[in-house]
C-alpha cells in the first residue's frame with residue numbers, strides 16, 4: 001500500500017469525513033474518493049454505504065436520491081448528502097435514468113405555500129409581499145382560490161433582497177432605517193410623517209405662485225387672475241359666502257388664499273376668535289367659479 005492510500009485509510013479509520021481528509025492531506029476531493037474506492041475494492045476500508053442499492057426501487061437510498069433529484073437538488077448537494085463526489089452522484093443519476101427513464105429523475109415543481117405562510121417564512125407582512133410577488137409574476141391562484149407561491153421562488157434574489165422583505169427602508173425624513181409595515185410607507189413614524197407634511201406645506205406657501213408650481217386647473221385660474229383688474233366698487237365676501245358662490249369647499253378657497261393666488265383683505269369690523277376675518281373679492285370668486293365649471297365640463301366630456 002502506498003503512503004497516500006495508507007494515510008487515507010488511517011484517517012478514515014479515525015472517523016474523518018472524505019472532505020475533511022482531502023483538506024487535511026491537501027489534495028483534491030476526487031483524488032481521495034479514487035483512493036477510497038480502490039481501498040474498498042481491496043477490502044481494506046469499509047464503504048460508508050456498503051449496501052447502497054441506488055437502482056433498486058424498494059431501497060431507502062434509491063428513495064432518498066430520487067426525492068432529492070425531484071426536489072431539484074444539484075449533483076454537488078446530492079453528493080454531500082451521501083458523502084460521495086459530484087461525479088459519483090452524476091453516475092448514480094445516470095444509472096437510475098437508464099433503468100427507469102427520464103421522468104423519474106426530472107425535478108418536480110416545488111410544493112406551493114400560501115401567501116401567509118410565505119410571509120411568515122420571510123418574516124414580513126403578507127400585504128406588501130403579495131404586491132411584490134404579483135409584480136414579479138410569481139403568484140398563482142390555487143384551485144381552492146387561495147394565493148399561493150412556489151416555495152423555491154421565495155429564494156429568488158428579487159424577492160429576498162427587496163426592501164419589503166429585508167425591511168430595511170430608509171426614512172425619507174430622518175434618514176433612519178426602519179421596519180416596513182405597509183407597502184407605501186416612506187417615513188418611519190407618525191411624527192416624521194407630520195413633520196414632513198408640515199415642511200412641504202410651508203415650502204408650498206412660502207413660494208410665490210407661478211405657472212410652474214401650480215397644478216391642473218389652478219394654472220389656468222392663475223393666468224386669468226393675473227390679467228384680472230378688480231373693479232373700483234368691489235363686493236367683499238366672507239369665506240363661507242365665497243365658498244358657496246364658487247362651489248369649492250371653504251378649505252379649498254382658504255388654500256387658494258394661503259397660496260397667495262387670491263388677493264384678500266382683513267376685515268376691519270368682523271372678528272373671529274380675536275382675529276380679523278379675511279374677506280374675498282367677489283370678482284375673483286366669480287373667476288374661480290367660471291374656471292372650475294370649465295374644468296368640470298372638460299372632465300365630463
Ligand SMILES: [Zn+2]
Nearest residue numbers: 171174188192
Ligand atoms: Zn423618520
